[in-house]
Each structure stands twice: as C-alpha cells, then as structure tokens.
Amino acid sequence: MTRERREAALRRHGLTETQDGFTVTLAGFQKAAERARGLRAQGNQEAARMLALGTTDPVRWEHAKCLQIDAFSKESHESGF
Template sequence: MSNGARQEALSRHGLVETEDGYELTLAGFRRASKRAQDLRKQGDPEADRILALPSDDPLRWEFCRCLAIDAFTTEIHGSGI
C-alpha cells in the first residue's frame, strides 16, 4: 500500500496520525458510533454501556477511536502490508 493509499484509508476511517498515535476526527467518531450501534444490536454489552454515555464523554470517544483503529488496521492487513 502506497503512502497515499494509507492516508486515504486513515481519512476514510476518520483518523489523523500524530506523534502520539492516532486521533479521531468528528467524522470518524460518527462512523465508529454507527459501528458501536451495530455491535450493540449484536448484543455487545460494552458497546451498550459506551453508547449510554453522553457523546462528549472522553471514554466514548476513546472507545470509538479504538473501533476506528481496528477497522483501519483490518483494512491495512487486507491490503497485503
């Protein structure tokens, strides 16, 4: 995967790479929140607890950041990197 394709994947998942790791964008938060809703429908108790928190709660943002990183990593591994 080229650097350009990697940057596109980061953007698609709503992540920005920083010196300290990955930060979640607002678009990434929204996308990951939808994923969390899907997980809740599948009976995931952690997703249910997290979605009960207000949208500005740092724990909810961190959970969504982890979901976005997981989706990004899955895409990267699927690309052959």
C-alpha cells in the same frame, strides 16, 4: 498499501496520525457510533456501554478511536500493508 492509499484509508476511517499515535476526527467518531450501534444490535455489551455515555464524554471518544483503529488495522492487514 502505498502511502497515498494509507492516507486515504486513515481519512476514510476518520483518523489522523500524530507523534503520540492516532486521534479520531468528528467524522470518525460518527462512523464509530454507527459501528457501535451495529455491534450493540448483535449483543455486544461493550458497544452498549459506549453508546450509553454522553457524546462529550472522553471515554466515549476513546472507545470510538479504538473502534476506528480496529477497522483501519483490518483494512491495512487485508491490503498487505
């Protein structure tokens, strides 16, 4: 994966990279919520707990970031980055 493709993948997953790691953008938070709803429908209890939290709860944002990092990591791995 080229640097440009990596940056595009980060944007697609709603992540930005900082010195301290990744942060999730509002778009990433929304995508993570969609993913969590799908996981909850499959019986995932962690996703259900995440969705039960308020949208301003920092723990929900942390879960969202983890979901998006997971999706980004899978895409990166599949592309050979």
